[in-house]
Amino acid sequence: MSATRLLTNIGALVTVPGKGAVRGGAMGELSVTHDAAVAITNGHVSWCGSRSDWQGTAHDEVDLGGAAVVPGLVDPHTHVVWGGDRLADFEARASGVAYETILAGGGGIRHTVGETSRATTEALVGSATQRLQRMMRAGATTIEVKSGYGAGWEDECRELEVVRRLRSLVPARLEATMLFHLPPRDAAERAAYLHAATNEWIPQLASDGSASAVDIFIEREAFSVADAGQVLRAARRAGLSCKAHTDQFHALGGTELAIAHGALSVDHLESSGPDQVAALAAGNTVGVVLPGVSLHLGLPAAPGRALVDSGAIVAVGTDCNPGSSPLFSMAMAMALGVRLNGLSPAESLTACTANAAAALGLPDVGRIAPGMCADLLVLRSADWRDLPYTLGDDVVQRVFIAGTELS
Ligand code: NIG
Ligand code: FE
Secondary structure: OEEEEEEEEEEEEEEOOOOOOOOHHHHHOOEEEEEEEEEEEOOEEEEEEEHHHOOOEEEEEEEOOOOEEEEOEEEOOEOOOOOOOOHHHHHHHHOOOOHHHHHHOOOOHHHHHHHHHHOOHHHHHHHHHHHHHHHHHOOEEEEEEEOOOOOOHHHHHHHHHHHHHHOOOOOOEEEEEEEEOOOOOOHHHHHHHHHHHHHHHHHHHHHHOOOOEEEEEEOOOOEOHHHHHHHHHHHHHOOOEEEEEEOOOOOOOHHHHHHHOOOOEEEEOOOOOHHHHHHHHHOOOEEEEOHHHHHHHOOOOOOHHHHHHHOOOEEEOOOEEOOOEOOOOHHHHHHHHHHOOOOOHHHHHHHOOHHHHHHOOOOOOOOOOOOOEOOEEEEOOOOOOHHHHOOOOOOEEEEEEOOEEOO
16 A cells, blocks of 8 residues: 555553544543554554554654544534623623623624624634644644524525635635524524525525534523424525534523434533433434533533433534633633533543534544544653543644644
8 A cells, every 4th residue: 555644652642432423431442552553644544553564655654752642622612703802791790790680781792793894804714723723733624614693594695605705724624514503582583584594595595505514592581492393493494504503501402302303413501410411322313512602601500420321422623712611722612521520531522523523514524534534633641541631732743634734
């Protein structure tokens, strides 16, 4: 076999065995090969295994000095396109004002919508590029990016246009999602909004290809379960994948609704109880937990342990956004998944790789195996467990995306 590049002298090559999403206790079973090598051809892994088993030739050999190598991390949930900041909210919350109270008073997300709509497209592209660069340095090689801070439909489409432009500026794979974040507050405007969303906007998204999934925030201060049913039904009809922000503050039935619509994922789950855990265990929808939100807002953590124990598919994301989770590091999200959500280190690695890829419907990322995209991280340690163990240090030494090293 002839490869473009051979990564050699890998102290421990760590990946998730099998294919597709990993459910329940199997999330804790990793494949670890000592003294390994990985061959890369045309941006994909063409071979991997014990170094002594490699029999081919390579144009270029890279000696990794005995370091551990893990799959590039997949961030299944971010809102990195935003204008302005939420520093005043942060101070208010630190003095005891609740996130929901700020939102009900017209601030919070609505403040960011105003700031984002006033920002130029160039400014949004520039700030999001810098955020994505930090996220890649911290190990994310595939990143989902949601709209959701648009002041109306045209403005939401502008956010998706920003994502399209970002694709030529950063090497990470970017998955675009249209997020229906907040409905108009006036009842008549809300009905007109839902009518347009289901009859015009969602079909438009499906035909122009600007987003692969539709997400909706189901909460007292956002969309009701009935509203969300209309939107998710329209998304399915249009052939788009479905996602939902559910059970963040109240378990209103959004998780069950999204599962019934075959959603790829339900995200947040801080208020999920045994019924929601059982619904996830019985279905194929991925439960995405977002420990940065629990940390930043002081919310209860989503029941990661109960979800794994019941046999559900669990992923972890940063939810990088200015209001509920200013977290830029998937390495830190993995570490928090252990501390806050009760995952084992191995389960948290699976949650940040193979299962996060499943939450995006991507079959070719999240593992190091022949045919997969050559997205991988070289750690500053020979033991992969230093990645979920370490807090706030730079454990990721080198990042390869499609076989090319991030400079
Ligand atoms: O995922 N929960 C709703 N939406 C975002 C927060 C957005 C914001 O506060 O700006 C979330 O937490
Ligand atoms: Fe979110």
